[in-house]
Amino acid sequence: MTEPKKPVFWYQGLFLQPQHFQQADLSHQSSLGPPKDKVDLIKEYNDVIGGQVCLNISAFERERWIANTVAGNGSGEPTKRRAFNRTMKNIEYASRQLGAVSIQINEANSDDAEKQADIARRMFPGVTVRACLALSDRAGILHETGALSNRDEIGRMSAGRSRVVDCNNTFTGIGGRHFGWLHVNALGKALLCCNDYHFDYTFGDFHADTLKDIWISERHATVIERSFREIYRKCSMAVWK
Numbered sequence: 001m002t003e004p005k006k007p008v009f010w011y012q013g014l015f016l017q018p019q020h021f022q023q024a025d026l027s028h029q030s031s032l033g034p035p036k037d038k039v040d041l042i043k044e045y046n047d048v049i050g051g052q053v054c055l056n057i058s059a060f061e062r063e064r065w066i067a068n069t070v071a072g073n074g075s076g077e078p079t080k081r082r083a084f085n086r087t088m089k090n091i092e093y094a095s096r097q098l099g100a101v102s103i104q105i106n107e108a109n110s111d112d113a114e115k116q117a118d119i120a121r122r123m124f125p126g127v128t129v130r131a132c133l134a135l136s137d138r139a140g141i142l143h144e145t146g147a148l149s150n151r152d153e154i155g156r157m158s159a160g161r162s163r164v165v166d167c168n169n170t171f172t173g174i175g176g177r178h179f180g181w182l183h184v185n186a187l188g189k190a191l192l193c194c195n196d197y198h199f200d201y202t203f204g205d206f207h208a209d210t211l212k213d214i215w216i217s218e219r220h221a222t223v224i225e226r227s228f229r230e231i232y233r234k235c236s237m238a239v240w241k
């Protein structure tokens with residue numbers, strides 16, 4: 001789809017499928033712990049979560065993980081090394097406690113990706129490991145930062161058509177992100193899509209409102225309509241008519 005030039009990281013999301021409530025925790029690996037915390041909570045509510053925990057990790061060699069993950073956070077070297085050790089321990093704990101942990105290695109270079117995948121499989125034999133070489137364009141933000149450009153892809157997808165009517169990211173239609181998913185950020189705000197990095201398309205606050213009030217609301221409908229005119233037009237996952 002696009003040629004990545006810088007590492008990009010996901011964060012966790014929560015989605016609501018039409019048929020049942022289900023969580024997909026596409027999470028930073030370091031937020032799993034400490035053990036007896038998030039992992040145990042996921043385990044306790046496994047019927048809701050469906051046992052799916054996908055960890056986005058780009059490396060399993062300590063120095064490479066540090067370079068990709070915590071290099072710029074201002075911590076000293078011992079702290080960074082402890083973060084790596086703690087993270088690997090958390091993953092190990094999660095892989096033993098939870099039924100379906102998977103690891104997605106976001107790495108643009110296929111040789112590097114396969115090398116890291118091999119290390120991960122040896123470290124965590126019970127975990128499904130896959131490499132992801134293609135990165136999401138983050139609804140045009142990466143174009144603006146100069147990391148990669150999605151403009152050619154958008155031009156190809158729109159092919160002279162003027163209106164966005166759907167999203168092609170994972171599911172289309174009623175099961176798609178815009179109609180069927182509910183992402184929740186760390187502040188408890190409901191938003192349409194985890195590619196909305198500036199949180200411009202929020203439609204509720206779980207500190208103040210119930211899920212029912214957030215989901216079945218004028219504001220939700222308005223935000224969907226607005227997103228079709230705005231953020232979707234900058235995203236290569238949009239479906240045009």
Ligand code: SF4
Pocket residue numbers: 139166167168169177178192193194195196231232235236237238239
């Ligand atoms: S088209 Fe919209 S909902 Fe789909 S991935 Fe892009 S920004 Fe998210």
